[in-house]
Amino acid sequence: MSNTLVRSINALGLLGIAFILAMGLVMQVVLDELPCPLCLLQRVGFALVMYGFMLNVIIGQRFAHYGVIVFAALFGAMVSLRQISLHVIPGTGTYGAPVFGYHLYTWAFLLFVATLLAAGVLLMLSRVPDKGSSVKMNLLERAVCWIAIVILALNVIATFLECGPLVCADNPVDYMLLKSFR
Amino acid sequence: MMSLLFLLITAAMLALIMGRAKVVDSKLSDAKSLYIKTSYICFGVAFVLSLYWFSYHASQQLDIIL
Numbered sequence: 001m002s003n004t005l006v007r008s009i010n011a012l013g014l015l016g017i018a019f020i021l022a023m024g025l026v027m028q029v030v031l032d033e034l035p036c037p038l039c040l041l042q043r044v045g046f047a048l049v050m051y052g053f054m055l056n057v058i059i060g061q062r063f064a065h066y067g068v069i070v071f072a073a074l075f076g077a078m079v080s081l082r083q084i085s086l087h088v089i090p091g092t093g094t095y096g097a098p099v100f101g102y103h104l105y106t107w108a109f110l111l112f113v114a115t116l117l118a119a120g121v122l123l124m125l126s127r128v129p130d131k132g133s134s135v136k137m138n139l140l141e142r143a144v145c146w147i148a149i150v151i152l153a154l155n156v157i158a159t160f161l162e163c164g165p166l167v168c169a170d171n172p173v174d175y176m177l178l179k180s181f182r
Numbered sequence: 183m184m185s186l187l188f189l190l191i192t193a194a195m196l197a198l199i200m201g202r203a204k205v206v207d208s209k210l211s212d213a214k215s216l217y218i219k220t221s222y223i224c225f226g227v228a229f230v231l232s233l234y235w236f237s238y239h240a241s242q243q244l245d246i247i248l
Contacts, residue, residue, distance in 0.1 A: 037239055040184045044232050047191045051225055054195055058202045059218070071229070079236055137202075145199055152192045160185035168184055 001125045003061055009125075010061070011141045013118060014053040017046050018148040020111065024104070025154055033096050034162055034172040038083045042108045043155060045076025049115055050148050057145060060135035061126050066119050073115040080109035095171075183235065187228050194224035 024043060027033050035043065052069030059065070083105040087094050096104055137145075161175045162168065169176075201217025 037184065037235075041232065041236055041239070044184070044187045044191070044228075047188060048225070048229060048232070051191060051194055051198075054198060058198050068225075075229070075232060075236075082236075082240065145195070149192060149195050149199070152188060152195065156185055156188040156192055159188055163184055165185070166183065 001127075003127055006061060006122055006126050007057060007135075008141070009122060010053050010056040011144045013115075014050055014057060014148055015144045017050045017053065017115075018144070018151045021046055021050075021151050021155060025151070025158060027104075028158060031097070034175075036095055036170060036172065037168045038079055038086075039095070039104065040159060040163075040168060041079045042076055042083070042105065045072060045079055045108075045112065047152055047155070048072030048075065049112075050152070052119075054145055054148065057141050058135075058137065063123070066123050066126075069119045070116060073112045073119065077109055077112035077116070080105045080112060084109060187232055187235070190224045190228035190231070194221045194228065197221035197224060 021043060024035070028035060049069055049072040052065055052067075052072055055062075055065040055068060083095070086092065087103075087105075094103055099107065102110075159168075161177045162172060164176045164180075166176075197217045198221040201215040201221060
């Protein structure tokens, strides 16, 4: 498989993760489901995975970039598994509403594992790593990168409104900054 | 704290795009681009802070378990 095609698949991965973060934001705003600290850390994990995909899209494929994806996905899986373990015992309750039968942290764990598998497959499909100077992004790849940055910037704003510069509450019920201005 | 993590990763991504534009224009190698180095540093700091924050959160609830 050509490196250009594999890079396009990386761009699709970037778009997919950006879509996941966007859906998290939509649920936060529309359904008023404020994310807990571990939920936010899972979003950070997705953002770190996005950075790995973006490295492959912008600079070109290198083994180190896949390493970034693997480490970020492992971090995210670790955080989501931690949250699953907090709620796995019957009677300990759950956090947030389930989506298609699973809670968001369970979905996050499955998606991080899927990302790990995808990184493995992409590594197998890759040939010789790209040279930095030979990579030229097309319009679609450029657009995907900017979409990812905008969604991440929206996350910065949403998180700052919720937690401010301090530590987030364990079970947030209101936006801390908005509450202080009322 | 959390917003700082998101901010660092956003800055890393922005620096990556800016660095790429710089490299194409001036024909410099990636390693020499200040933007790309800044991007790597932002990512590294964000990753380490994320790990710290996770271990901090886990240690807060460790006494409950023990």
